[in-house]
Structures are given as structure tokens and as C-alpha cells.
Amino acid sequence: MKTPYVPIALACGLALLSSGTALAADSTRDDAVTFNEHVATIMHERCASCHRPDQAAPFSLLTYEDAAKRAQLIRAVTGTRYMPPWNAEPGYGKFKGERRITDQEIATLAAWAEAGAPEGPGSAPAPPTFSAGWLLGEPDLVLSMEEPFTIPADGPDIYRNFPTRVPTTEDKWVRALQFRPQARTVVHHSLFKADTSGKAREFDARDKTPGYSGMGPIPGKRSLSGWAVGGQARVFPEGSPLFLPAGSDFLFESHFHPSGKQETERSSIALYFADKPASRTRLSFQLPPRFGSGAGIDIAPGDASFTIGESFTLPAPVELYGVTPHAHYIGKEFKSWAELPDGSEVPLIWIKDWDFTWQDMYVYEEPIMLPAGATIHSRIRYDNSAENPRNPSNPPKRVFWGRQSEDEMGSIIYTALPANESDAKAIREAYSVINKRHGRQAIEDSRARRAAKRALAARAASSGQ
Numbered sequence: 363m364k365t366p367y368v369p370i371a372l373a374c375g376l377a378l379l380s381s382g383t384a385l386a387a388d389s390t391r392d393d394a395v396t397f398n399e400h401v402a403t404i405m406h407e408r409c410a411s412c413h414r415p416d417q418a419a420p421f422s423l424l425t426y427e428d429a430a431k432r433a434q435l436i437r438a439v440t441g442t443r444y445m446p447p448w449n450a451e452p453g454y455g456k457f458k459g460e461r462r463i464t465d466q467e468i469a470t471l472a473a474w475a476e477a478g479a480p481e482g483p484g485s486a487p488a489p490p491t492f493s494a495g496w497l498l499g500e501p502d503l504v505l506s507m508e509e510p511f512t513i514p515a516d517g518p519d520i521y522r523n524f525p526t527r528v529p530t531t532e533d534k535w536v537r538a539l540q541f542r543p544q545a546r547t548v549v550h551h552s553l554f555k556a557d558t559s560g561k562a563r564e565f566d567a568r569d570k571t572p573g574y575s576g577m578g579p580i581p582g583k584r585s586l587s588g589w590a591v592g593g594q595a596r597v598f599p600e601g602s603p604l605f606l607p608a609g610s611d612f613l614f615e616s617h618f619h620p621s622g623k624q625e626t627e628r629s630s631i632a633l634y635f636a637d638k639p640a641s642r643t644r645l646s647f648q649l650p651p652r653f654g655s656g657a658g659i660d661i662a663p664g665d666a667s668f669t670i671g672e673s674f675t676l677p678a679p680v681e682l683y684g685v686t687p688h689a690h691y692i693g694k695e696f697k698s699w700a701e702l703p704d705g706s707e708v709p710l711i712w713i714k715d716w717d718f719t720w721q722d723m724y725v726y727e728e729p730i731m732l733p734a735g736a737t738i739h740s741r742i743r744y745d746n747s748a749e750n751p752r753n754p755s756n757p758p759k760r761v762f763w764g765r766q767s768e769d770e771m772g773s774i775i776y777t778a779l780p781a782n783e784s785d786a787k788a789i790r791e792a793y794s795v796i797n798k799r800h801g802r803q804a805i806e807d808s809r810a811r812r813a814a815k816r817a818l819a820a821r822a823a824s825s826g827q
């Protein structure tokens with residue numbers, strides 16, 4: 363592609379010299395889009411964070427050869443904004459690390475594909491260098507799963523927990539962390555916990571396979587946040603590091619989605635410690651609570667607008683610093699906003715076309731200050747129609763709440779700090795009223811779900827006869 367292109371450009375340059383009328387056409391020719399001049403920078407800035415060797419994306423886009431053979435595909439996936447992946451609507455909440463490509467860049471990539479993906483004269487700018495190590499520099503401690511775990515080529519999703527001994531002899535406060543999966547194509551998400559009871563290790567010892575499955579009760583288990591596909595290093599707000607007790611077991615609570623090829627996973631995590639304990643209480647609440655287990659999720663086949671939601675009125679001011687929407691395949695739209703006592707609205711997040719692959723935690727560029735009396739609303743819509751290309755069932759099936767990827771869940775997790783430390787308890791208490799109501803409803807929902815599943819099974823059995 364290189365050789366045929368350059369002569370054409372030169373020919374046009376010559377035409378320009380000989381004919382004044384060709385000026386307009388020629389000046390667009392001089393602007394011809396080339397890899398070296400225009401496209402390389404876009405690939406490096408917008409794509410290379412994932413599209414380079416040993417990252418989550420299936421191929422590299424660093425060099426001319428990498429990109430040119432996929433020019434049409436690049437045009438297609440950027441034209442629909444499927445790539446770079448970023449679910450949140452622009453202008454509705456401003457987030458750190460937004461992975462958005464501009465309209466201008468999309469047009470450039472389309473023009474480049476159209477022109478036959480020319481390399482152009484000269485040479486491309488050097489690809490960016492990525493630190494081979496951890497994004498935030500030398501960690502204070504790196505923990506890895508004690509043994510590798512094998513994920514078969516296919517079969518149902520696997521939920522498994524892996525305790526890893528924390529070697530520190532003093533309590534620590536984690537100000538930042540970075541998770542690193544090894545088999546990037548199968549690790550869907552991992553939640554981090556600390557166990558000081560020794561229970562997790564007991565559960566692990568029950569069989570020879572590394573880790574354990576299920577959710578045995580672990581008294582006093584503490585959360586240390588988590589990671590999902592697309593996730594980056596995580597830095598906690600100033601004054602609010604997470605507690606890691608001395609000599610505890612760090613738990614990777616991981617969800618694997620088989621990829622069609624057997625894989626071996628041994629996850630690692632880099633931890634960065636704060637010099638001081640937390641001085642502010644980290645508030646975390648979900649709307650609806652409990653991943654929607656008490657929100658009545660029972661979605662009829664064909665229903666494209668099944669919606670759940672919840673609202674929470676703050677008894678005291680908070681600084682909202684992040685939101686994490688969660689649903690599975692047929693989750694379609696998330697919207698959250700705060701209604702202030704003066705009636706105005708603050709946009710928090712809007713995802714119009716949810717993609718299960720990208721379970722980002724959206725961290726605000728600047729924390730959002732919400733006054734006492736503000737009501738946070740969340741709405742989550744599901745599309746269980748055959749027209750939803752992400753529907754795993756065709757024809758669509760009735761979908762209930764559950765932990766498998768093909769069941770549904772739904773909530774938005776909000777992370778905040780109380781504006782005044784003395785209000786932390788009041789805020790927690792106000793939320794716990796909603797949480798408890800959902801807890802009771804979850805028991806009802808699960809009864810109804812079991813009855814409905816029995817009825818469906820009975821009907822299937824009788825129609826099979």
C-alpha cells in the first residue's frame with residue numbers, strides 16, 4: 363500500500379503546479395490522511411493502552427502493519443463507538459480517564475480506510491512507552507494467588523475465592539492498588555477482601571483444587587474494593603485508605619467466564635500503603651441495594667423496557683466520588699441523577715447502551731458535592747427482546763435475578779465520603795432502612811423465583827411428553 367500511494371500524491375502535486383483550477387481538489391489531496399502523519403497518533407493515544415502485546419485486546423495496533431490490515435474494521439468499530447470502549451454518555455457526569463475518541467478522529471480513521479490505508483512518507487512517531495511494571499510505580503507489597511487455577515475451555519461461569527497470606531506484621535492502610543490478571547480473556551471480575559478469622563483458609567483446605575467456591579460465612583470480612591475488565595489502577599481519596607489487618611488472608615473473589623480455550627490464572631495485586639490510618643469514613647451504598655436481589659427482577663421474554671430503580675435521600679451532605687453500574691448481558695440503560703432540595707438536578711451517570719464486558723468504576727473528575735436533603739435516583743432498564751444483539755438467548759427466555767452471567771442483577775454502587783465526619787453514622791443509618799427493606803423483599807423474591815422455576819420446569823416436562 364505504501365508504494366502505490368506516494369506516486370499518486372506526487373502526481374497531484376505536479377498537477378497543482380501546472381493547473382490553477384485544480385487548486386481546491388489538490389489542497390484536499392495534500393491533506394490526504396496517512397498512517398505516519400495522522401493515524402499513528404490516534405492509535406497510540408486512544409488504542410494502545412489495550413491494543414499492544416500482553417494486554418486485554420486480542421491484537422496490537424502499534425505499528426503500520428498492525429493497523430493497515432484492519433483499516434476497515436477500525437473504521438467500523440470506531441464509527442459506532444464500539445471502540446475505544448466507554449459506556450458513559452459524554453456531558454452527563456465528568457469522569458477521570460474517559461476513553462473517548464473525538465468525531466474528528468473518527469472521520470480521520472474513516473478517510474484513511476477509504477484511501478486504502480496509506481502509510482505515507484516519512485516515519486510514524488515512536489509508539490508510547492508503557493511501564494513494564496506497575497502503573498503507579500514500585501508497590502509496597504505484591505500479593506499473588508498462592509497456586510495457579512485452571513479454567514476449562516467451556517462450561518458454566520466459575521466463582522471461586524483464593525486466600526493469600528498477607529505477610530505484614532503490622533496493620534496497613536491501602537491508599538492505592540492495581541490488580542493484574544494473567545489469563546486476561548477469562549477473568550471477568552475479582553472482589554478483594556481481608557479475612558482475619560482463618561475461615562477462608564479452612565474452606566480452601568476442603569479440597570485439593572486451589573481456592574474454594576460458594577459463599578461460606580466469614581465473620582468480620584472486610585472489603586478492599588475490586589477489579590473488573592477494563593479496570594485500571596485504583597487510587598482511593600485522600601484521607602480514606604482501606605484497612606488491611608496484619609497477618610490476614612487477602613481474598614481474591616473471582617468470576618471466570620470460560621473463553622473456548624483452557625486457561626491458567628494466577629492473579630496478582632500491587633498494594634501501596636498510606637502512612638496514616640483513614641481519617642474519613644468511606645461510605646458505599648447501592649441503589650437498588652443487594653445487586654437488585656430484592657428489586658423484583660423477573661423479566662418476560664420480549665420485554666424491552668423492564669425497569670428497576672431506587673432512591674435515597676441524604677440526611678447529611680456527602681462528597682460523591684465514584685459510581686459503578688452493574689448488570690449482566692441484557693442490562694441496557696442506566697441513569698442516575700441527584701435531585702437537590704431547590705429542585706435542580708445534578709447528572710450522575712447515563713449509560714444508554716450497556717456492554718457487560720466493561721464494568722468500569724467511574725470516578726468523577728472532581729467529587730460531586732451533594733447537600734443534605736438531596737435525593738439520589740437510580741434507574742436500570744433491561745432489554746429482553748430478540749432485537750437486543752447482546753441477548754444470550756434466542757428466542758428470549760424469562761430471566762430472573764441470579765449469579766450466573768445469563769441471570770440478571772442490577773444496581774449502581776455509589777462511593778462517597780461524608781462532608782462532615784460526624785455525619786457518617788446518620789448517613790449509614792438512613793441507607794440501612796432501604797437496605798433492610800430490600801433484604802426482606804429479597805427473601806420474598808427468591809421464594810417467588812423458585813416457585814416460578816418449578817412451574818416452568820413442570821410445563822417443559824409435560825410439553826416434552
Ligand code: HEC
Nearest residue numbers: 408409411412418419420435436439445446447461463592
Ligand atoms: C480499554 C481497552 C481497549 C481500548 C482502549 C481499545 N480497545 Fe479495541 N478491543 C479491546 C478488547 C478487549 C477487544 C476484544 C473484545 C471485543 O471485541 O469487545 C477489542 C477489540 C477490538 C477490535 C475487534 C472487534 C471485532 O469485532 O473483532 C477492533 C477492530 C478494535 N478493538 C479496535 C480498537 C481501536 C481502533 C481502538 C482505539 C481507537 C481500540 N480498539 C481501543 C480493548 C480495547
